[in-house]
Amino acid sequence: MKNLLLISALIFTISCKDEKDKNVSNSSNAISSKVKSHSLSLENDLSSVDGIKHEYSKVNSQLVEKKLDSVGFKYECDEISGNVVYYSDKGVLKAIKHFQADSHFSSTENYFVNEGKPYFIFKDDTVWSFDGGTPEKPITKDDVTEQRFYLVDNKTIQCLEKKYTLRSNATSNPQSENVPNKEMKNCSIAELQKTFDVLMKNKERRGDVECTDGL
Template sequence: MKSGILLLATASVTLAAPVDDSIAQIREQYAIINEADLEWETLKPPFEDIVEGDFKRGSGGGKLRKSVLSLVTSDHGGSSTEIYYNPAGDPIFLFENSSYWTFTQKENETKDNVTEHRIYFKDGKIIQALEKNYEFLNEDEKASAAEKAQNKPIATNAQTSQRFLPTLLDLKTAAAPKIVVLSDELSRAMDRLEEGVIPLDNDAWGVMKLPRKIAMTPATQDSKSAAFAMLLEMQVIQEGEDVEQPNSYDFDVLERTDRSAVVAVTLSGMQDDEIESVRYRVEMRLEDEMWILKDLRQQMKKWPDRAIDGQVEWFKP
């Protein structure tokens, strides 16, 4: 792999003044962190399909300030993800550089293709997300190509933030084996940066019949795990290859209070000639230290070549 981590430079983007001020403050914070003499801990997670990978945590004054996940893949590519934390332990900035190289039509000539993401967080929300794409033929062209490329703003929402924040917080203390799982979660969240809002309106979902014996699971499980456990208990989904493969399932916490939760569980890449993805809306309440299923609904999405003209992407069966 030829590409390395690039400088955290961003093109100018027109912003509302309060957001602009917040981003300026975040940039000041991560500049200070990068200049600090941090104490580093290096972990070697047991990645199976990665040529080389490690995870580093950098601390200053006894507090985690930065972590770096570096991966080299077998397809001439790799990525580096830097996560910055404020003194309270909240994520404030994420910088991802992913790249791959290919041969050109000239003998022994290669070309690097780079995608950068910059995501700014404040008060548990994404306040700005940017994407930049560029390519270059040799190291001498890299800096110029990166400078000329424009950052494209990405529209985000509360659900986008929820896909990132639990993973970024778990990475602060996770042991090496857990980092493998969290790395997959982070990759899926990045893939879904531009995904729209999942509807909360019940009318957008097809009703599924509940079992005679209401499904339940211990309150010790977080809402995502509880929703998945209930679908397994009801045999709506099966524990097996389909849900164990990377990028085949995702979770979105649509609503959450102290005593209730609404979670969307999405299964993609279905082994079906017509349906590509199915997602379930699981509504639960906490009663007597148990998650109790209150309502279950469903949406489907067809494979692109099977969709009917004019049909919405997600539909209720």
């Protein structure tokens, strides 16, 4: 009888200890989960220019290293040819690249996306024209305009622009990274937002299409 009481007391003690350890473990896991979740939210903070730059840099590195899945389509519309590429990571859309051109103009729009909304847009436009020379050996120049838009909830918090010219006969042309950015006076993204909406609407398209409304 005495041994039975001792065994019962021992089992009760062990049970209490296991329950306590379990509670401590659950509490520790909950704290760890909160810390991890908080850490992730900080890592992907897209409410500031610095946070957007960090996320853009990460996704752009994946693009350069070809680590993202890609699908898209090409189109012809009113003498303008273009193509659209959608980049995703494990089924989650990360970026859209939209290129279009005619005989003297080309434009590339890169939309970096989080939860279906753009947080950074990089637009690169080039207009080329003849700039002297001879019919046999003409000189051309490219007038380049780069625009960068930092967005929070579809509203710009900063927009930058740089312009420079590239000449075919120049021994040294300006490099984009050496041209200073200037704050834009007009930060409207109304037209870009319309284009983005059309791109999202057509994200299931594949192959070649005649014309896409809005592009």
